[in-house]
Amino acid sequence: MPKKRILPYVLLGLINNKGKLSGYQISQEFKNEVGEFWHASHSQIYPELARMKDDGWVKDEDDGKSTYYLITDNGQQVLRSWLEEPLSKTGELFSLKLYFIKDKSDSLLKSLIRQELEIKLDKLTHLKKRLKTVFFSDKQIEQNYGHYLILTRAIERETNHVKWLRTNI
Amino acid sequence: MPKKRILPYVLLGLINNKGKLSGYQISQEFKNEVGEFWHASHSQIYPELARMKDDGWVKDEDDGKSTYYLITDNGQQVLRSWLEEPLSKTGELFSLKLYFIKDKSDSLLKSLIRQELEIKLDKLTHLKKRLKTVFFSDKQIEQNYGHYLILTRAIERETNHVKWLRTNI
DNA sequence: GTCAACATGTAATAGGTTACATGATTAC
DNA sequence: GTAATCATGTAACCTATTACATGTTGAC
Incomplete structure (x- = not known):
């Protein structure tokens, strides 16, 4: 099996945490705590966001200055089922996934x-x-x-x- | 500047720690503690060892069953100067380098x-x-x-x- | 007005994984 | 004898980085 891609879920999680984010803002986010667990450069982020929009995981909203991305209902489900996948011994995704949980009582x-x-x-x-x-x-x-x-x-x-x-x- | 390659130094460090190692043994080593800090698959290890031999960092010794690699004096110097390079804030090479220090009084x-x-x-x-x-x-x-x-x-x-x-x- | 930061995008390249191949040896 | 492990190597593919490119906005 091909190696599981993490990046789209990370972008989805970040967008979900913040409500809406532009590609540029996402690249800045990686300078914060989440950068300890995952990183991506802008040349990865922009095409990935376009793909995610094609797949209906996010929708965009342009204010003329930046293109912001918001999570769709479909995207919510995709994120949720990724978060619910069992942790693998080798994956080291614990902290990353934890970061994407907003609610204490979840x-x-x-x-x-x-x-x-x-x-x-x-x-x-x-x-x-x-x-x-x-x-x-x-x-x-x-x-x-x-x-x-x-x-x-x-x-x-x-x-x-x-x-x-x-x-x- | 291009991103600094770590793999050859890891192989050098492992060979130096153990005295001599075959490509296969190196791939097994990554299942141990060093695997926490670095990993490589056999398809990376074999060509890299060949390059390192070309560069005079290691020499090989074949017993008909396996090809073992030993560090050369040149390789010792290369390893040492890599270990002595200052740690970068982002590199996370502390544990890896520590692993390659054999002597307590070094x-x-x-x-x-x-x-x-x-x-x-x-x-x-x-x-x-x-x-x-x-x-x-x-x-x-x-x-x-x-x-x-x-x-x-x-x-x-x-x-x-x-x-x-x-x-x- | 110019320098830094904002903002987005593509192309070339390097690094690394999986898959494809092959053969020998050892344990059962 | 056959399955697992030892042992090595190459090819195809994917991911991610750096470099290339361009234009805008805000601070001084």
């Missing part, structure tokens, strides 16, 4: 956190196993100190993340 | 941690400012709850990271 919020928790608990188990098997002696630590640091740091980081997920479930 | 270790600390302190300041400006009222939080969560989580995460960097300096 049931998807808890669902995403639960999914992420399960994935991260597995990962934590795996990392701890790796630490034991790879660094079974002080000699291993000394000879691959950088690797040792990032592995122990990863365990700390994931432990903190799991703790946060648990308090927000 | 002065580069402290240097990398110091650089990362500076970058992350700036980022933390920026995130805290964003929190104040974007979420100045409860209404903003309620209407963009996902965004609020990832922003507050990012502040927590970076705070922890800074703490870790400080204890490892």
Whole structure:
């Protein structure tokens, strides 16, 4: 299967978050928090918006200065079903999807956190196993100190993340 | 300027860490910790190794079953000067470079941690400012709850990271 | 008036993935 | 013997970046 494209959903999510956005404004949005999880240059954004309009995901509204894009009912459904797709272990889409959830009481919020928790608990188990098997002696630590640091740091980081997920479930 | 290629340095770093590796073994390595920071498929690895051999960064050693690659003195220098390039704010190469430092007493270790600390302190300041400006009222939080969560989580995460960097300096 | 920022678009290129191919070895 | 894994390589395709291009608006 071809690799799943994320960009159109990101644009859809951004437009949905803000109500309406121009291509230029979207490119500026990537300088903010969402830029931590996804990025796109204007040369990608404009053609993508045109495609999305063709597909009926968005409609445009021109004020003579900028072309703004608004999400359609169809687009809402498309965004929603993308958000509802289960998180894959490799995808790293948790934060991105979270960013697109506006309402605190949206049931998807808890669902995403639960999914992420399960994935991260597995990962934590795996990392701890790796630490034991790879660094079974002080000699291993000394000879691959950088690797040792990032592995122990990863365990700390994931432990903190799991703790946060648990308090927000 | 064209975007800086990372892949050859990653292959060089992996070969340097392990002594010698075949193309196949390198592709397997990406299933381990280093895969968190970089990935390459075998169709990228084999041609890249051939180029690196042409450039004199590595030499090969065939046992009839696999072709193993070993780093040359030239390759050592190339790897070292890449590791010594200052970290860029956007690059996210800290963990990757750390992974390639074998010796605990290598002065580069402290240097990398110091650089990362500076970058992350700036980022933390920026995130805290964003929190104040974007979420100045409860209404903003309620209407963009996902965004609020990832922003507050990012502040927590970076705070922890800074703490870790400080204890490892 | 000119420099930065706003605003949109296309073309060339690089980087990376999936698919296509092939053959050897090992475990069952 | 046959399925999984080892092992390497190329071709086609897609994505995304940089460069090229152009015009407007607002600040100083």
